[in-house]
Amino acid sequence: GENVEQHPSTLSVQEGDSAVIKCTYSDSASNYFPWYKQELGKRPQLIIDIRSNVGEKKDQRIAVTLNKTAKHFSLHITETQPEDSAVYFCAATGGAGSYQLTFGKGTKLSVIP
């Protein structure tokens, strides 16, 4: 089955700096890669996603890049704000017609004002 590795597990940045979170996946058939933000005690919320036929996608301060050959994808947050502080999970799905999400272990991002 799919295995998703995520790094780093914790990340502290100064407000206004950029944050980068990286994930690798094992199943080359996976074709959909969402990123979820989870605030303490809340549900995971989709913040951006990318499909395997696209190399990069941007939405305001958030961007995701995908390298299919290397089987890794990354989340980039620019101009970080204190409200960006949360746990971020990457996930992968779509291998062999599957819709189940396989999540990484999460990155706790702290943005220091």
Added chain:
Amino acid sequence: EPEVTQTPSHQVTQMGQEVILRCVPISNHLYFYWYRQILGQKVEFLVSFYNNEISEKSEIFDDQFSVERPDGSNFTLKIRSTKLEDSAMYFCASNLGNEQFFGPGTRLTVL
């Protein structure tokens, strides 16, 4: 905007008791899921459901677990005989295409 809803928000039970967690997926969605998240850990897939049957399940989803769509709106997860290690947040999700929408979760505490 439509949302996935779950009840109860918190369930406390004694070890060995049966629990039923309830979810109302978004009305036009076709695929339904249960995930769990042990405190401080990642979200783990349990089961997916499509066209009134299980389409995928993980090794966590053993004989103690079952799912049902008893009517046109509810989707339930039953744990027959709860164990201490079943204590976790259980999330229901649904989708039509790739994007999965998560409910607010039920925190299950097994004593």
